[in-house]
Amino acid sequence: MDILKDRILKEASVINSGVLKLDSLLNHGVDPQLTMEMGKEFAARFAGEKITKVITVESSGIPVAFATAFQLGVPLVFARRKKTLLGEPDAYIERVPSFTKGIVTDLIVSRDLLNADDSVLFIDDIIANGDAARGLIKIIEQSGASISGIGIVLEKSFQAGGRTLRELGFRLETLVKIQSLDDNTITFAD
Numbered sequence: 001m002d003i004l005k006d007r008i009l010k011e012a013s014v015i016n017s018g019v020l021k022l023d024s025l026l027n028h029g030v031d032p033q034l035t036m037e038m039g040k041e042f043a044a045r046f047a048g049e050k051i052t053k054v055i056t057v058e059s060s061g062i063p064v065a066f067a068t069a070f071q072l073g074v075p076l077v078f079a080r081r082k083k084t085l086l087g088e089p090d091a092y093i094e095r096v097p098s099f100t101k102g103i104v105t106d107l108i109v110s111r112d113l114l115n116a117d118d119s120v121l122f123i124d125d126i127i128a129n130g131d132a133a134r135g136l137i138k139i140i141e142q143s144g145a146s147i148s149g150i151g152i153v154l155e156k157s158f159q160a161g162g163r164t165l166r167e168l169g170f171r172l173e174t175l176v177k178i179q180s181l182d183d184n185t186i187t188f189a190d
């Protein structure tokens with residue numbers, strides 16, 4: 001998605017060779033027009049699938065997941081990310097490490113919001129090592145729902161998350177791939 005690449009070059013900054021700061025577009029601010037374009041792009045790429053629900057993880061995945069769900073005309077569910085002390089019998093829970101925050105949290109989805117007859121599209125903002133993605137996939141699988149595909153705005157292809165999901169057989173669509181952040185420079189893969 002060329003408009004997104006242009007905006008990343010203008011607005012992102014390289015924190016180090018592993019982390020990009022993208023506050024104005026993904027992680028702190030939202031451009032509604034651009035976000036709706038991302039949603040249209042995902043909806044078009046997955047148009048052939050019979051999707052009944054879009055799912056994401058709070059918080060940065062929500063705007064683009066909302067845009068995608070709006071285009072597809074289906075509901076959105078976002079997993080909560082919490083540090084839980086007690087079990088929650090009415091919810092699916094998976095413990096995952098967080099790449100940027102260096103902490104472990106639980107992803108939580110109420111059992112009422114996912115059904116065995118759902119075909120789910122998982123949308124998220126960034127994929128690094130894929131821990132959050134794998135946790136959410138486990139939750140979807142526990143519910144008995146099927147996973148129609150995964151759409152992620154930014155794939156850092158120098159980290160293993162995207163590759164791992166493709167090797168597991170998931171259909172993964174990413175709007176922009178970054179091959180390297182070395183030398184303080186953003187290098188796209190395509």
Ligand code: G4P
Pocket residue numbers: 018019020021022027057058059060061097098099100101125126127128129130131132133134156161
């Ligand atoms: P993974 O799924 O690929 O393993 O990523 P991981 O769970 O480790 O990512 C944890 C958080 O770190 C996610 O946000 C993800 O978007 C973010 N993240 C990963 N790489 C980068 C990066 O290069 N730059 C930025 N800005 N964020 C990155 P989260 O913890 O779910 O928090 P939130 O932003 O959704 O609130």
Ligand code: NA
Pocket residue numbers: 027060061125126
């Ligand atoms: Na994030």
Ligand code: NA
Pocket residue numbers: 057058059060061124125126
């Ligand atoms: Na996220």
